[in-house]
Amino acid sequence: MSGTGTTLAILGAGVMGETVLSGLLRAGWTPDQIIATDRRPERQVELRQKYGIRVLENADAAGSADTVILVVKPQDMRDLLSEISTKLRPGALVVSLAAGVDTESIESQLPEGTPVVRVMPNTPAQVDEGMAAISPGWHADQSHLDRTTAILSATGEVLTVPERYQDAVTAISGSGPAYLFFVVEAMIEAGVHLGLPRDTATELVVQTMLGSAKLLRETGEHPTVLRERVTSPGGTTAAAIRQLEDHKVRAAFITAMEAARDRSRELAEAARQEPPRRERGLP
Numbered sequence: 001m002s003g004t005g006t007t008l009a010i011l012g013a014g015v016m017g018e019t020v021l022s023g024l025l026r027a028g029w030t031p032d033q034i035i036a037t038d039r040r041p042e043r044q045v046e047l048r049q050k051y052g053i054r055v056l057e058n059a060d061a062a063g064s065a066d067t068v069i070l071v072v073k074p075q076d077m078r079d080l081l082s083e084i085s086t087k088l089r090p091g092a093l094v095v096s097l098a099a100g101v102d103t104e105s106i107e108s109q110l111p112e113g114t115p116v117v118r119v120m121p122n123t124p125a126q127v128d129e130g131m132a133a134i135s136p137g138w139h140a141d142q143s144h145l146d147r148t149t150a151i152l153s154a155t156g157e158v159l160t161v162p163e164r165y166q167d168a169v170t171a172i173s174g175s176g177p178a179y180l181f182f183v184v185e186a187m188i189e190a191g192v193h194l195g196l197p198r199d200t201a202t203e204l205v206v207q208t209m210l211g212s213a214k215l216l217r218e219t220g221e222h223p224t225v226l227r228e229r230v231t232s233p234g235g236t237t238a239a240a241i242r243q244l245e246d247h248k249v250r251a252a253f254i255t256a257m258e259a260a261r262d263r264s265r266e267l268a269e270a271a272r273q274e275p276p277r278r279e280r281g282l283p
Contacts, residue, residue: 008151009035009065011058011080013047016097017071019125021051023154026128035061063087067147069095070106074267077101081109088114093144095151097121099170100267103137103163115140117148120166120174121155130156131173135163167268171260179256184209 008024010017013036021036031052038044044055054061062068062084072080077098088094094116096106103116110116116137124130132152136145149158161169184205191201216223231237244250 006067007033007035007065008067008069009037009056009061010069010071011037011061011084012071013038013043013055014071016121016123016125017069018047019121019123019130019155020069020071020097020151021047021053023125023128024151025051027154029154035064037061058083059087062092063089065089065092067093067095067151069097069151071097074098074101074270077106078109081106085110091115093117093140093147095119095148099174100167100264100270102166102268103135103140105268107137107139113139115144117144118163118166119148119152120169121152122173123177125152125155128155131176132156132158133161133166133169133173134158135161135166137163167261167264170264171257174264175257175260179253180209 008029010021013021017036021034024034025031032054034051035054035056036047036051037056037058038047047053047055054064056064058080066089068084068088070077070080077096088111090111092114094106094110094114096103096116097119099120101118103118106116106118107114117140118135118137119132121132122130125132130152132155134145134148134152145160149160152158187205188198188201191204192198196204212226216226219226227241231241
């Protein structure tokens, strides 16, 4: 979906910021519709040359756009909001991709009534296979959610969730690619241990992961059903699964994701300047 008639500013064109930027251009946005910012002069030059977009200072970019996307580290959010709060256009939509920073904290530092949407993206957005969960702040309505969805759809799937779920979303899909890369890494090392050349083991594992994910998506069947189809009684897979169960791999994943959720909560608490008022409800 093209952003015809709108202007969008990406404040913080690092890895994820550039991912959104390049995805929008592939989706039909034109360079004159997009503004980016970055603190490093050499990066500013690179963005101009690579994409043909305008690169401005944060305050100027925020004042020139209908939608402002904040892609900064949680600890940098307060300073950024202080820098742009008086420069925003009336009615401009603010979209935050900062992990753990809730809409309450952002709204409290912006002009009253500013619509804010919180997003938890993930890194597969770099290959247009991202999973972004979005949540509205108190002043964001369906039109703001639709606009955010249209923007993020350029790099993958988008799901709207109540904000109270965002810490769990962070633990599952936000951090999820790292868990899968960890498993892939372990499987490759196992292949080498079993005598395979590393490049052969890598190709086997990566294609197996890709094919399994596609099978899961396209069949729509429960993963337990698909796993059982591979697991013949008394066979090789059954022997391997038994070892995974004996080593409590399932429990370890649950514990790991609980730790990620708890850390997300800690980040939110650190970013919050005052106790939360209320959360906009969703059905």
